[in-house]
Structures are given as C-alpha cells and as structure tokens.
Amino acid sequence: MNIQSWIVLLAVVALFIAVFRFYMKKQRRNKGCGGCSCGCNDCEHCGL
C-alpha cells in the first residue's frame, strides 16, 4: 500500500476508536451515575 492509503486507513481506525469512546461515554452519561449532588449525570465530570 502507498503512503496515502496508510494515512486514510489510520484515519479511519482513529475515527473508529474515537467514535467508540464517545459512544461508550454517552451510554454512561445517559444511564446517569446519580452519584453526585450537582445532578449533572456525567460521571467523568464529577470524577466518579
């Protein structure tokens, strides 16, 4: 494969990982941790 192909492939893989992480974070946020008093439902925000 030429260099352009590798760049595109790596970009797709990076995008895949980024989307997967965003998706998992959204799932956690939607479920809500309920563990903080600010009511933000974002566990990462409150370090829980």
Place this chain on the structure above:
Amino acid sequence: MNLSELPLQQSARIVAVGGDGALRQHLLDMGVIPGVRVTLVKHAPMGDPIEVRIHGYELTMRKADAAKITIDTDLSLSAPEDDPDEKAYVANTQEIPHPGLGEGGRYHEEQSALLPSKPQGAAPGSPVRLALVGNQNCGKTTLFNTLTGSNQHVGNFPGVTVERKDGTVKGHPEVTITDLPGIYSLSPYTNEEVVSRRFVLEQKPDAIINIIDTTCIERSLYLTMQLMELGRPMVLALNFIDELESQGGAVRVNELEHLLGIPVVPIRAVDGEGVDELIDHVLHVARYQEGPARQDFCPSSGIRSAVHRSLHAIMHLVEDHAERAGIPLRFAANKLIEGDTLTRDALDLSQNERETVEHLLAQMEEERGLDRQAAMADMRYAFILNVTARTVVHPKESREHRRSHRIDNILTGRWTALPAFIGIMALVFWFTFNSVGAWLQELFEEGIDASTAWIDDLLSSWDIAPTVHSLVTDGILAGVGSVLSFLPVIVCLFFCLSMLEDSGYMARIAFVMDRPLRRLGLSGRSIVPLLMGFGCSVPSIMASRTLPSERDRKMTILLTPFMSCTAKIPIYAFFVAAFFPGNGAWVMTSMYLIGILTGILVAIVLKHTAFRGEAVPFVMELPNYRMPVARNVGHLLWDKAKDFLERAFTVIFLASIVIWVFQTFDFRLDTVTSNHDSMLAQIAAPVAVLFEPLGLGDWRIVTALICGFLAKESVVSTLGGLFTPESLQATLTATTCYTLMVFCLLYTPCVAAIATVRRELGSRWALIIVITQCLVAWLVAWLVSMML
C-alpha cells in the same frame, strides 16, 4: 348510583371514591373528591372511556373505574366551599395592597424589618439553580424554551427513562433551570412524580417556578399546595391568564399572593410577556431564600378540624424523624397520612410511633367521615376553592373551550371519530412518505450520492489501495449514507407528531382508541407509537417515552417491530417485480396485514404471560385545542434530529465497518475475490441450514438477511450483488419468495432500532427483541410456506 350510570349531559355530586392504590390517589389528586359536582360530557365512540367535566376541566376515565365512584344526582348536597366555618381561616380580603412578596426595594425592607436579623442574600452573579414544575399542558415547555432559548441540554434522570432538560436562563448565565416532568401531584406512584419530588428534596434547588394553567386554576393549585409544603422558595406563574381575561374572567393577583404567601406573577409564556418579572421574583426569593409564608391549609374549626388536629399531632410526633431524614415536616406528615411508602420508610418510625399514627388517623377518619386519602384531598381542595372563590372570576365558558367543544363534536363524535382519525393519519403518512418527506429524502439521497461520488473520485485521484477505498465507500459511506437518508422522514414524522401533541389532538386519539387497545393489554396512548412504527421503528420507539406506565412502554416497544416500516418497502418491491408482476398491491397489502395480525397475536400472548395484568388506569385530562407553538416544535425537531444524527454517526458507523470487514476478508484476513469465501458467507453457510425447512437454505439469502440487520434496504443491495436475475429465478419460486418476504417482514429490526431499544429498555430487552423477532419470523414464515 355510580358515575358510569350517569346519563349524558347530566350532573351529580360525588358521594364516595372507591378503589385503592395509585388509581384512587390519582383520581383524588385530580379533584375527584366527595362533595364535588361532576358532569358527564360524552362517551368515546366505542362506548368507553367516558369524558366528565369537573372543576372546570375535562377528564377521561374508563367506565370500570367510573363505576367505583358513587354519586348522587341530588345537587343540593353540600359542596366543599359551602361550609360557612371554612371561611373563618381565610383572611378578610376587602382591599389588599400589593403584598410585594419576592420583590426588592421597600417591600423587602418592610419584610426584613419583621425578622430578627436582616437577611444578607446571596451575592448577585452567584450561581442559582431553579426547578420548573407544573401540570401537563400548562405551557411548561413553552416557558422553558422562552427562558433558555437554545441554551438547553436534554438528558435523563438517573436510573429511569424520564427525560430531563437543563438550560441556562437567557441574560443570566449564572442561573440554571431544570425542567421537571409534567405532574399533577407529588405522590409516589409514577416515575415522573418520584423523580420530581426526589429532585426537590435531594438536589434542593434554590427556588421553584410553579407554572399553572389559569383557565383551570382549581386543579392546578393542588400541586402548588404540595410544593409549598416542601418549604422551598417558590414563585407561582399564572399562564394563559390572557385567555381567562379575554372572556371576561379575572384574577385578583394581590389577594391571591396574600392568601397563598408566595409571589404570584401573571405571564404569557408563548411570547414572553411577564417573564422578566417572573425571573426577577424568582431570583429574589432564591437569593434571599424566602420560603412560602404559609404552609398550614387546614382549618382549626368546622367539619375539617379533625384533619387539622390529626395532622398537627402527627407533625409533633415525627418532628425529630423528619429532621433526621431531611424531609420538610409538613410534607412528611401529609405524605404519612396519605400512606406514602417512600416517606414512611425514610422516616423510620418505631413500632410505637407507627401505632400512634394509626390511632390518630383512625380517630380522624371517624370524626371526618372520610378515609385518610380522601380527607387530605378534600382539605386541600376546600382551601383552594375558598381562595379561588375570593380571587378568581370565571367566565361563563371560554372561547377556547367552546371551540374545543365544536371541534370535538367531529373528532370524537360517535360516527365521525374513526373516519377523522384515519383521515388525519393518512394525511400524516402522505405528508411524510409521499410528498414533503419523500421529496426531502430524495434531495438528501442525491446529496449523499453526490458526496459519495466526490469522495470516491478523490480517493481514486489519491491512488488509494482498493481495499481501503472499499472500506471508505462500500463500508462507511454506504452504511451511514443509507441510514442518514432517513433523516428527512424522521423530521417530518416528528413534525406531524409534535403538531398533533401540541394541538391537543393526541389526547383525543388515546381517548378514542383506548377500548380496542385494552383488549390487547395496552391503553389508548399506545396507538400513536404503534402507528409511527409503520413509518420507522426508531421514532416510534422514541415516541413510546410519552407512555406513563413502564409496562405499557415495554409492551408497545415489543410490538412496534411488527408494524412493517418503510425500509422494508424496497424489499417487497424487489420481489414483487421479480415474482408477482401485476399483483403488487395485493402482495404488499398482505404483508401489512400479516404484520398487524402477528402483532395482535403476540400482544395477546404477552398479555397472558410476561405482561399479565391490566393496562395502566386511563385517567387523562383533555386539554383545550391550542395552536402549536412554532418555537416548541422547532426545539423538538432539533432535539430529535440531533439524537438521530448522533446515533447514525456512532452505532451505524461502527456497525458498517464491522460488517464490511466480515464481507471483505476471510478468516485468515486475506481479501476475498469471491463473496463465497468471506467471513460473512462462512458464518451464513451453517446458519443457512436452519432455513432449509423454509426453502431458503442458500448462503446468499442468509448473507443478505444478516446485512439487513444493518439497514433493511441492505437486503436488496446484497441480493443484487450476490444474484443475477436468472440465478434468483432459479433459486427461488413464488412460494419461497413469499416466505422470504414474510421472514423479512418479521425478523429482527435494524441496528438503529435495536440501539434505540437498548437505550430505552436496556441491553437485555434489546437482545430479547432480536431473538424473539427471529423466532416469530421463522415460525410464521414456516406456517406460510406450509399453507401455500
């Protein structure tokens, strides 16, 4: 005599409210209490449920529930407001100067002078958290959108699928406001009510805005009183006051403020009139933590004094427990009397204290002549009716109500309701799938095709390796693009749904369709999500959030996939063209009928097995018809579009790449030259054995069905890639083709729908749906193949 036997257009007084549990408490909360006048307005077209008029608004309930309400047609029975002793505890209100509650300047100085120490108040600019609470249909969403504009975030309350909206108030970036669900009381029976009271008790917002519909102020103030018992600073916003005043009605705002002890601000949420004043008041009470000046609504003399004595005795008894539990004392005592298990558990009373409470309540019930729940509801409504008798001038009948009545003569008339409903739904479907929605979808598809072609050319010009090229174009773009093309349909569907909801017609649909749906174990409210399933399962499943009962919601979501969605139409069209030319209409119609019949059978099975028990009681307000507010519709469409786009660019994106990998490589991760060697085909081959009894044991057909999991349209594109027209005719017969169509109709929904189910019900239920649908599809397809 009971309420279900009352003749049409006749009035009666309620003598007793039977039944128990959540339904009875809900009826009491809605004002169905002994002594109140009730009028039977109409029956639903199929005879059940009924619509009654009480406290100036329309309420629907099933005949079976109405049969538990004993009435007397002798209207000379005393009403709650007729007890002369009741007037004693409401102050003389001949001429009341402006009380100035919640205001600064001289009013604040005067009130501060009465306190032992001058309150300092939070510094201007310090963060303030508000809660917005009100009944359904009171304009709460409109007010929230007016206050926050686009500065809002939609999420979920923890642990429940109750939507939560937060936003910052325009012009006040330090002020955040949470829109709580529309509720009628703070009882512990529904998720919405529990979430709201938990939010106020645990999150302790700095102040509450309680918005009410002034045109049915008596019912609305019931929630107000319970909020006041919580002791948090609050402001009462009188919405729709212009409607009341335009018909000759009026509210003596100063007197109302004086009698209630909280700031009262008339507003018009739709155009923001009075909203600045509302914000000023609520920020003042929030910063100075000025709670309600009044929390005691029970009279110490007269027929309701027994309630007063009992309530205050219990308050003294549980004072220390309430303080330890962090529950406002008055609220705790009230809920304990009403039999609220959440409060009872939180107070953790000793055995002796519990018995003492029981004795006090037994004494109260004996003296008052009502059970405890009815006595509490009666006490609150007596106070409300006394206050409104002094402060509210009601018009004879508002223009909006007369107009609603005229429209309802057609839309819920005995012979016109169903034709009107079919006509309106046909219009919705025509708008979405034939005209505007279809045109927008075509534009979208052209745009997506053009973008795909441009990217394709770009990749070719960069000399990208064929495999990587295929990953981008055949994997990502084809997968995401096919789902993205549904966005216009979703937006159009939700536009129509929003118009029906905001206008008030949705409540009428539920009223008309309750009886037939009850036979399937559902309530009338399920009809709209089910109908939307004919368009697309994704918005249909999302729309099921409006159902108040968890049971009804689950059952509706389980039945939605049986409604043949539009994505399956290309599948039918593909096979009809190949095997049933000239009979397309009959074949397509039979698909829809098979789907509906299978859904009905599954519903009946579920009703007697996993979802045993009656559908949730159907007690629902019928609001006046109103013009939908453009801003609200716009906000909703933006929320739904954003939600759909997010899902398309996450779940669909990920699934597209995974399926592409399985289609392109073999198990040694070598690129395949023939589809037969791919991982997907290798997986499909053994699965194809299961389809032998259906006459569909060909790996290519199973491969197409697996690809259909991503998007139903993929079935057609995959078959097109794996078969030539001649090989298709050689592989399938008319019978096996019809069997395959039935299987495609009923098997697992697409990944977008499953992802939506997963969010609403969890992974377990999503898996159950996938497996159940496949099993039902196989069974029905097998039966069809046997019969043909």
